[in-house]
Amino acid sequence: MKKLLLAALSLTLASPVFAQDKDFDQYVESLKEQALQQGISESIVTQAFADVNYKPRAVKADRNQPEKKLTLDEYIPRAVPEWKVKQAKELYKKHQAELTRIGEEYGVQPRFIVALWGVESNFGKFTGNYSVVDALSTMAYDGRREAFFRKELMSALTILDQGHIKVDDMKGSWAGAMGQCQFMPSSFINFAADGNGDGKKDIWNTKADVFASTANYLSQSGWNDAYTWGRQVKLPANFDMNIEGRVEGKQKSLAEWSKLGVTRFDGRPLPKLDNDIEAWLTAPDQADGRVFLVYNNYNVLMKWNRSYYFALAVSHLADRIVFD
Numbered sequence: 001m002k003k004l005l006l007a008a009l010s011l012t013l014a015s016p017v018f019a020q021d022k023d024f025d026q027y028v029e030s031l032k033e034q035a036l037q038q039g040i041s042e043s044i045v046t047q048a049f050a051d052v053n054y055k056p057r058a059v060k061a062d063r064n065q066p067e068k069k070l071t072l073d074e075y076i077p078r079a080v081p082e083w084k085v086k087q088a089k090e091l092y093k094k095h096q097a098e099l100t101r102i103g104e105e106y107g108v109q110p111r112f113i114v115a116l117w118g119v120e121s122n123f124g125k126f127t128g129n130y131s132v133v134d135a136l137s138t139m140a141y142d143g144r145r146e147a148f149f150r151k152e153l154m155s156a157l158t159i160l161d162q163g164h165i166k167v168d169d170m171k172g173s174w175a176g177a178m179g180q181c182q183f184m185p186s187s188f189i190n191f192a193a194d195g196n197g198d199g200k201k202d203i204w205n206t207k208a209d210v211f212a213s214t215a216n217y218l219s220q221s222g223w224n225d226a227y228t229w230g231r232q233v234k235l236p237a238n239f240d241m242n243i244e245g246r247v248e249g250k251q252k253s254l255a256e257w258s259k260l261g262v263t264r265f266d267g268r269p270l271p272k273l274d275n276d277i278e279a280w281l282t283a284p285d286q287a288d289g290r291v292f293l294v295y296n297n298y299n300v301l302m303k304w305n306r307s308y309y310f311a312l313a314v315s316h317l318a319d320r321i322v323f324d
Contacts, residue, residue: 024054027141031153040157047167048133048157055130055138058174062139071285072309079119079313085320088118092321098208102195106215107225112297113214115318117180119310124180127204128173132156132185136176152176155185164192164201171204179203180210181217191217221300227277229301229315230294233270235287236261244281246294246302251278257293284308 022030028049035045070078092099092114099110121127136156140149156176160167172178176185181203183192192201195212202209239261243250252260253276262281263269270293279293292312301311 024137024141028052028137031137031140031150034150035154035157038154040154040161044157044161044167048160049137052131052137053134054141055134055174058130058135058138059142061174062142062144070309072290072312073285075309076313076316079309080317080320084118084122085317085324087123088114088317088321089324091117091123095207095211098195099211102208102211102215103225106212106219108215108218108223109225109228109318110211111318111321112218112229112314113211114321115314116214116304117210118317119314120182121180124207124210127171127180127182128177129171130174130176132170132172132176132178133167135172135174136185139175149176152185155189159185159188164188165204169204180207181214183213183217187217188213191220217304218300221303223297223300227295227297229298229311229318230279230292232265233257233281233291233293234263234265234267235291239287241283241287244283244287244291246280246282246299251280253278254293257281262293282308284312 032045032049035048036042092111095114096110099113102108103110103113117123133153133156136149136153140146140153153176156170156178159165160170170178173182177183178185178188179202183203188201188203191213192203193209193212193216194201195208195210196206198206200206200209201213203213243252243260254270254273255276257279258270277295279295280298281291282294283289283291298311298315301314302308305311
């Protein structure tokens with residue numbers, strides 16, 4: 001028994017000190033120490049944490065995310081209502097010259113840049129009003145995903161240290177997603193771009209930077225502007241749904257899908273391409289819901305947000321911008 005007690009005590013002493021074992025002010029001191037150790041300037045650390053506050057609303061938002069699963073037919077009209085389609089078309093025309101320039105530079109069709117802008121933040125209207133430092137410090141302290149949020153906080157401090165935004169202006173969602181394209185700080189570090197050549201990457205206020213950052217994310221993630229995202233299709237009776245799924249090994253060429261009886265949604269044959277493209281069959285609501293053949297560009301949208309519904313909402317809006 002004594003050996004067991006000693007072993008248990010040893011394990012306890014060796015265990016890390018969890019965020020919840022400290023009060024918030026003590027925890028913030030550990031964040032400051034980490035930031036300084038990682039090379040963030042002392043002045044930025046002092047400014048960033050000068051008025052840091054614990055935000056219980058952020059924790060509540062994280063724990064109370066919707067449990068009800070909408071069908072795709074319920075979700076699309078909510079994510080892409082008619083008024084948003086109208087605004088998207090107007091903004092596409094208004095910024096067409098700039099979008100075309102950026103689209104050509106990064107190899108991304110401008111309609112997808114606008115569609116992501118619209119679905120993510122309603123074209124910059126809803127970007128979140130939390131201090132990003134407050135939100136990330138709170139979420140790290142909460143402890144459920146401490147390592148993830150500590151890493152994002154260090155990235156946010158790096159952005160401040162690089163001078164892209166001032167502390168008071170660094171606003172975002174309860175989870176720390178920032179600006180009009182709702183980048184997490186690590187995504188900003190990896191993909192944010194200076195679209196207007198002023199030396200800063202301002203995804204909060206500068207539309208050229210928002211467009212360029214969005215395009216750069218897609219481009220670096222494998223986007224190919226020679227193709228679209230995919231298409232809704234129709235299946236023949238008694239189709240084998242075991243071959244459905246967006247996983248490696250289940251992709252087939254359009255010619256192969258055609259041989260299996262898959263057609264466009266209106267019943268016409270699938271396109272015949274000189275260089276056939278691989279596609280995956282996906283049915284987010286199972287076979288009795290909408291069914292799609294998706295290309296690698298759709299996989300890229302899934303890297304941005306791992307929701308099938310999100311990627312389909314963006315794709316739907318992008319199509320309606322130019323094809324309606």
